[in-house]
Amino acid sequence: MHNLLEFLKKYNYWFLFIVLEIISGTLLFHFNQFQGSVWFTSANEVVARIDRQYADMMAFIRLKQVNKDLTRQNIRLQRQVNELRAALSKANHVPTPTERQVLDSLKGYSLIEARVVSNSILKSENYIVIDKGQDDGVHTEMGVIASGGVVGIVVYAGRHYSMILPTINVKSNISCRIRHSNYFGSLQWDGGSSLYAYLNDVPRYAKIKVGDYVETSGYSTVFPSGIFVGRVVSVDNAPDGLSLQMKVNLSTDFGALSDVCVVVNDERAELESLQLHLMKSGENAQ
Amino acid sequence: MLGNFFRRLFYFVLLLALQVLIFNHVQILGYATPMICLYFILLFPPSASRTVVVAWGFLMGLCQDIFTNTPGMNAAALTLLGLLQPVLYKAFLAKDSDEDESELLPSARVMGWPAFLRYLLVAVLIQQVVFYLLEAFSFFHWQDMLINILGGSLMSLLFIAAIESVRIGGASKQQGRA
Structure with missing residues (x-):
């Protein structure tokens, strides 16, 4: 018994090592199952704030390039507006079926x-x-x-x-x-x-x-x-x-x-409740 | 004892900040990210309790994992390094030193640059191999992994040696003034 205690005292760092490696492994393999694991990712408040400072700094450094891109995009959009305006003046004011379809696809979002x-x-x-x-x-x-x-x-x-x-x-x-x-x-x-x-x-x-x-x-x-x-x-x-x-x-x-x-x-909540309802009624029918 | 602890904490925060704010964003052609956190583990004297070294290693790895979204990978690698550090240091320290070895803080001055670089290289390789093996667990691209390990080790070696030379340079100036 005494020897066992001496042994434990002498090699306690091995036990700590094994425990810590098990913790690391648990984090590694169960990352996505852990709901509480947000503390261990960069979405945690403190880390995100530090990252945000960094991102702000990088955004500031990149401003020149961003400006250039925006100017280019602006010119392109202005051209497009001109073309579209010309096309619009030609076209009939009644919306075509395709236009209605596009509008419908973004409706509700x-x-x-x-x-x-x-x-x-x-x-x-x-x-x-x-x-x-x-x-x-x-x-x-x-x-x-x-x-x-x-x-x-x-x-x-x-x-x-x-x-x-x-x-x-x-x-x-x-x-x-x-x-x-x-x-x-x-x-x-x-x-x-x-x-x-x-x-x-x-x-x-x-x-x-x-x-x-x-x-x-x-x-x-x-x-x-x-x-x-x-x-x-x-x-x-x-x-x-x-x-x-x-x-x-x-x-x-x-x-x-x-x-x-x-x-x-x-409309997502509505759609999902409808799907749930359908699934339930399917089970009942069986 | 308390002063020791605060100096350690200072190095911990400093190295973690350097790693997270600068070195994590360094990549050469998409590979070779230097890992300088492990320098912290290498600085423990042989007199330090091995339990303490292992625990500090885990803590350092975990803090870095939180920033890089690599849960447990750095923690596992640095915990292992914490376990091996005293053994490595003893293996690379010159045998004919007259001073009491247990109090000698590892540094390029005490060990000499060639021995210190060998010590560093082995430590860096262990850390990189463990880290990338764990990362490859979920997805395996062995060529990428090899380039990452070799490139990362080289970059880490370079940057840690640079930091070491700054550190012992600063120390010698302080001694000169005293």
Whole structure:
């Protein structure tokens, strides 16, 4: 007994080592299950505030480039306005069916503007933190878009900051379709370059050309349909041989992301309660 | 004893701030992020309790993980380094030193630069290999991992050696004045 106590006293650092490694391992493998784990991510208040200072500083340094981009965009938009005004004066004032369709697809959605405070593109599990949270109306499972297209989905909303699972995270999975053909598949990322992702599970008989546009399908309530995702770069057979796998050049530049919008679906609660109701009635019928 | 603790805390905060605000944003062609936090672990004298070194290692790793969204990876790597540090230091310290070894703080002056760099290299390699192996657990790109480990080790070695030379340079000036 005495020897045992001596042994424990002499080698107590081994026990501490094992305990701490077990804690590390638990954090590593259960990160996504832990609801309380927000303390261990950069969405925690203190860390987000430090990151925000850093992001503000970097934004200030980048102002020159941003100014140049804005000027260029302004000129482009002015031109477009001129063209559109000319087109409008020609066109009939009764809205066409396509115009009505576009308006309908954005009806019921509103946008919350936010600034990116921390971002990563080099890891296999990238996360983005933005400076809007529950107090601003952001909740989990809301879609996030930028001027270029789809960014990702909110996975945790704190009071003032939220964490986003971007398209370029191996855990990301977004339902997308090919514009004008309605074949749909799921967009996944393989952990390589932040410029490309893969559209999987598209049927083999689908006729898809390189250069086709990929957009959100709107099958979930997260994104409205028709939000731009990217363009097809190459079409291959999937490893399982049962479907096509397309390499998609993502339209969002994750390396230079600074301003994003969170998509709020005003009719979402209604839609979800309807789906729940349907599921229940289905069970009852059986 | 208390002064020792506060000096340690000062180094802890300073190195963590440097790592989080500067070095985490350093990447060469998308690889090779220097990891300078482990320098903190390397500075413990052999007289320090091994339990204390292990605990500080875990704390340092955890703090860095919180900033980089890599739960447990740095913590695991630095805890291991905390366990191995006293052994490594003893292995690389020249045997013919007359002074009481247990009180010698590891530094390039005490060990000599060649021995200190070897000590540093082994420590950096251990940390990088453990960290990237844990990261690769979920996704495996072995070429990327190898470039990351080698590039990261080289960058860490370079920056820590630079910090060390500044530190012992500053110390020698203070001694000169006294």
